[in-house]
Amino acid sequence: MAKYTLVKLPGDGIGGIVLEEAIRVLDAAGLDARYVEGDIGWEYWCKEGNPLPQRTIDLIQKHKVALFGAITSKPKGEALEELAPQWKNKGLEYSSPIVALRQHFGLDICQRPCKAYIGNPLNFVRRNAQGNLEEPPVDVVVFRQNTEGLYGGVEWSDPPQQVYDAFLTHPRFKKNFGHVPKDELSISTRIFTRKATERILRAAFEHARQFGYKSVTVCEKPNVIRETSGMMYAMAIKLQRQDYPEIELWNTNIDAQMMWLTKSPENYGVIVSGNMFGDIVSDAFAGLIGGLGFACSAQINPETGVGVFEPTHGSAPKYADYRVSITNPIAMIASACMMLDHIGERAIAEKIRKAVAQVVEEGNVQTYDMKKLKGSPEVTSQGAATTQEMARAIIEKL
């Protein structure tokens, strides 16, 4: 009997390809696990009218921990067109299964570390006052509220009369939008709850304390979005005073943060945001450390222990059918390391991180993105490593 049973969710496109390589690395590093596969993604939308079948939810419920590749999402019209004939005209509507997973399991804590590997040719560089190029040591962990806010799904085009009437009770709505016909309105809400806000703030402070980051930055826009951003910042002030006095609390606006993060990324430690701004700021920091080939994430419900670990990138459909796969598996492998932290296998996680760092630093094996090549089947003849070669190089270091 293996020590762990883990769910693997390959999904679509390159999702399954990078996931297989991550599992090879986990095996080589000595993780005693067996893997059960869950169905998720476009294929199941087309065949079954549901991209997240109940059996997959049951599987995750049972085993608690899942490694997820990526899924493909397509616009409304295409989604309906590709449905199998028996599901057509049944009023089915496609919605992202990964968003559904987050909501179903309350995976409200999303953690996205962005730490530069020494020697990564994709690391951000800037010119200093002396005119020399320098590479700031980026080591930021973004905590993104993962289930609410702008991605909460409470939205309408041509809202129902009741909703419209309710909005009319708000003086600003009446003044600024009251003259607009109902059928010309689209409304997406941004709802924050105190419970989820406190959870993401606490997760951020706890992480800062545990790993010795000196500051937690609330990155929102409280001066304009006064209710939701304002609530988050006010709660952070209280929490810091009460429970985390040794950690500095900083406050940045998302727009200014986007500018400062290239000026002085080394100043930041832990960053905490709502759903949308967390998505933005984590992608931006990921861009400083190599982009989608390196950006990993964990999504956790701290109460139930359910965790889904996935690279930030999508299914990269244009590379999915290559005879030899060219995409970088490091983002997926780093996500698997976050899973190891979650299940308490820190030593194995560190071993793998060290192996990845060695491969990157040596620079002998680099995927096309690290070589700054445009993705194409020819990149391997231009010296780029394949997905498998990168994984093999990491395994050799183990």
Ligand code: NAI
């Ligand atoms: P994408 O992340 O799949 O690809 C964007 C570009 O980034 C690719 O063309 C490729 O050049 C590069 N890239 C991605 N992963 C890479 C890797 N591991 N190594 C090297 N380069 C890599 O995003 P895109 O093209 O916007 O979306 C494709 C599909 O993926 C869409 O259907 C989208 O809805 C879905 N998607 C799914 C996500 C998820 O499963 N969590 C997240 C983002 C997009």
Ligand code: MG
């Ligand atoms: Mg994103």
